[in-house]
Structure formats: structure tokens, C-alpha cells
Amino acid sequence: MTASKNASAAWPPLPYADWSETAAALHLWTQIVGKYRFSHTPWVNHSWHATLYVSPRGLTTGPVLDDGRPIVLTFDLREHRLVAETPDSTRDFPLESMSVAEFLQRTADLVESAGGRMDIHGAPNEIPDAIPFQQDQQPRPYDAEAVERFHRALLSISGVFEKFRTGFLGKVSPVHLFWGSFDLAVTRFSGRKAPLHPGGVPALPDDVTQEAYSHEVSSAGFWPGGGGVDEPMFYSYAYPTPDGFSERPVEPDAVRYETALGEFLLPYEAVRASATPEADLLAFLQSTYAAAADLSNWDRRSLECELGAPRVPRRIA
Template identity: 30%
Template sequence: MEKRILDYTEWQDTADTLHLFLQMAGKVKVERSTKRPEWGHVRMPLTIDGIGTGIIPGNGSSFEIYFNLRQHHVDVQNTDGGKSRIPIEDGLSVADFYAQLMSALDYIGMATEINTTPQEFYDEAPFEQDNKHHSWDREAVAAYLENLHFAHRSLSRFLSPFRGKVDMPEFFFGTMDLSGSVFAGQAAPYSGTDMVGVNCFDEKFVEYGFWPGDVRMSKPAFFGMPYPFIPGIESYASMLKPDRAEFRTQMSEFILTLEDAFSYPDPEQAVVDMCRSSFEIVQRMDRWADLDWITEPLTYPASPRG
């Protein structure tokens, strides 16, 4: 595996362009999909070649928007055979892509009106007016995809054995992270009033994910975010593994940078260790009611026999 680490500052122009392209597809999915708890309906699955919306309910049929990040195009297609392809290349602006995406949706009979203000992004220029973001570095996109696959393997190893409600790693278009969560099944009402928070934070959980960095923190990193936010976690820092992982109080998150993960002999295990030890810290401070069942080992045989 190529261990290329992309600092956000190295590919910001391309990262932002990709982020905004994906946001448009995510917003189409938001408008069309049946609502699920914790914004589960907006998650976008990772595939071998890229990121897609998955199946979206349409007008009498279904459709999807798929970003092939190896061949550098976007396919918009429905279950009736309608298909439109948008090539992605350096110079394609956010405004131009928005116009092409809306045209493609109309072509397959799935015209969808979306809120064109970017979500959870530092620049609020509406998609149809954004001619500033138009970069496409193919090598950087390829490296990002490889990092997403590494993150998916690592996070899945940790998340898969949990019983109960678990979201496996998928893409969130708002913050451009690939993440999954373990839920306690215990209500934990949110004290804020913002739409995202009210519909995200409603029960105890810990989210684990990977994001490529942003304008506030340029290093790509794995994170663990417990909710409710627990004061005093830093006092358990000695339990956190591996040794380069840390709890950042200002973010209320456990952090292991991608660079640090790759510095260990077994990078995937380093990520699993960060997730597992941080989960143990959370349980030390606020033990979940059904923890014994949630963490009870699975009993599948090592080599299933038919």
C-alpha cells in the first residue's frame, strides 16, 4: 500500500473542489431520502473506485449519483436505464459542475431542488456562484482514495464485533469524514438548538472516523468523539494507546494522525488500539447500561463450514 500522507495544505484547492462536488450529491440525497436517526440517511458508501450516494428514492423508480475517483467522472443513473455522465477534470468549477449535475438529474427524470449553500464549510458561496474552486489534481485524489480505503479497513475491524446499533464507516458530506458509531441505546437529549446537533445528538454514542484535515487542522487524522461530551477525560490519558494518540480538550476528541498511524509496524492495529482504548476510557467515566451485552464476543467459527 502506498503510504502517501496528504497534508490539507498540499491539496486544499482540489480537496475543497471535491468536497463541494460531493456536497451537492449529498444534498440531493437529503431531499429525497426517508429520514433516519442521527442523519443516517445522508451517509454515502465508499466503494473500490470512489464514493456514491447509494440508492435514492425517485419519481416512481430509484437513482444514484456515483463519483468514480479512479476514472474521474460522475455517473447519474436510474433503475429504468437512464444515465448521464459528467467528466471531472482540472478547471471544472463548482458552478459548472452544479449546472451539469442539475441537468443530468433532469435528463434522467429526477430533477431535485437543493439548498445551494455549502454545509459545514468555511466558504458559504452558493454552488451556482462558485467559480473559485475548480482544481483537480488526479494524483492527490488517488492518494485520498487509498487513505479512505485504509481508514475503512481499520475502522471496520474495530466496529464490526459490537452488538446492538452500530453504523459502519461511510462518508459524511458535511465534514468530509468517513466515520461510524457505536450506540449505547440510552437517550441523551441535546441541549443546543442547531438543526444538525438536535438531529444528531439524541443518544449516547461514540463516533470513530477519519477526516483529511481542514482549514483549522491540516493533518489528516483518525478521531474518536464521545457524546455526551465528558469533562475530565484528559485525566485518563495514560490509558490511551498507542503512545502517539492524544485527547484534545479543545476538540473533545481522541486523535491519532494518519502520519502517526503509519509510523507503527502495523498501522491498522494502531488505529484499532486508539479506538479500543478510547472506548474503554469512555466506559470508565460513564459506563453504558448494556455494555456487557454490547461488547460480548461473537461466536462465529474461525473458518465457517457449509
């Protein structure tokens, strides 16, 4: 396989319009699975206990202790199944066209057959005027090929996010998928408290939002489209937003600042089409972080380090 074909496989096309209905279904399905993890996991700062993780097979909860019994739920986006694993069993059901209500019932049956308990809040979060899961009876399409492309993109993106994560000595989040907004994110913290967030996120309690933004952050991520931005997009923002943030020069050239969102945006397609997609994405992460950190007077000398490399200890001199 040539280098260009390798790059195309790693950074596949993701035109949102071609799979928007499947993406919307997958978003709601991840909410159901994510809520299962959330309902059985002690609170971790900034709701990190609720997220999903990118894996070679798809998206996973990691081990969930359900009354002491470890259960892992995984969206296998290669074989297109939702899989429940325990220390002594593996069960699954196919991912295919179905309603949200049917997915909820199948997931509950799967969890219970694995010895767990499905006890979740029954409505979507961060979606305005959303239909409760049990009432959402509309059949949803499932485009398996589009889902596989989405997963391949997530694998490539998470690799760059993980590399970016290594260049920080301060508090930094895992690379994880927030199922409320359906975005893959990584967040750096200055270590200082932030002003109280005003809340107001649709279908999300204000105290959850305020806890998530309790401290100053520079956050970057990726979402596949939707919510008024109908193409896959990388984003970067700071909370609180420092004066002059939108005017700071950042990389690469395809970046724009979206005033309504208060975020820098970089189209996924611009990265995909680049001869150096990983380098372009890393430049976006580094330059937008630097804009936030400089304007907010972060102690960059104490917080930052060289990007990590395999088998090379971090220099401390």
C-alpha cells in the same frame, strides 16, 4: 511487490497542504451530491439517510428513489468521473478543474438526463460564511493523483472501521462519509438518551444537530484536513463528554487530546508510518471507545462481543 510497497499503496501519503484546494473543491462537490440523496430520502435517525459510502471506485450515494426511479450517483475517483446509473442507463461527466457553480449545473443536467429531479438547498452546510453554490464561480483545481491517494486511504480506513464495527451488539452506525464536515465516521450508541445538544454548528439547523446527538455516543472517524487541523487526522469523542475523558490512557503513543475540540486525535501519518497500521488504528478505536464507555457507565457486557471473522458464527455462550 514487497510488503512495504503494498503497505505504502494501501496507506499513501496525504499531505494536506499539497492538495488542500482540491480537497476543498471535492468537499463542496460531495455536498451537492449528498444533498441530492438527502432531498429524496426519508429521514433516518442521526441523518444517516444523507451520507455517502466508500466503494471500490470512489464515493457513492447508493440507490436514491427519485419519484420511484432508482438513481445512483458515484464519484468514480479512479476514472475521475461523476456517474449516474439507472436500471437501464449509465451517464457521466469528467471530474476536472471547474467552479462549484459549474459542478452544480453539470450534476443537475446529469440527474435530469437520468430521469431525476435536482431540487436541493443551495448553500453549503457546516462551513462558516460559505458562498451559495450558484454564486461560487471561482475555478477550482482538481489534482487527480491526490484524489486517487485519498481514495486508497479511504478504502484502507473503512476496512478497519468495518472490523471495529463487528465487535458491538448494540446500535452502531454504518461506516459512512458525512459531507457536511467531510469525515468518514463510525458511531456506537449506549442505548440511553443524551442531554439536549446546544446546537450552534455553523450553517446547520439546531434541530438537525440535536436529532443527531439525541442519544449517548462514542464516535470515531477520519478527516483529510482543514478547519484548523491542517493534516489528515483520526478522531474520537464522546457525547456527552464524561468527566476524566481527556486523562484516560489510550493507544497508540502518537495519540493526543485536543481540549478545544474535546477529542482524541491520532495523526494519519503516524498510522501510515507504522509497521502495523491496521493494528494501530484498531487500538485507537478500541481504547478511546473503552475510555468513553467506562467513564459513562455503559453496559459493556451486554453491548460488546468479539470482533467478527469471516465464516465464523458469533459465539453466544
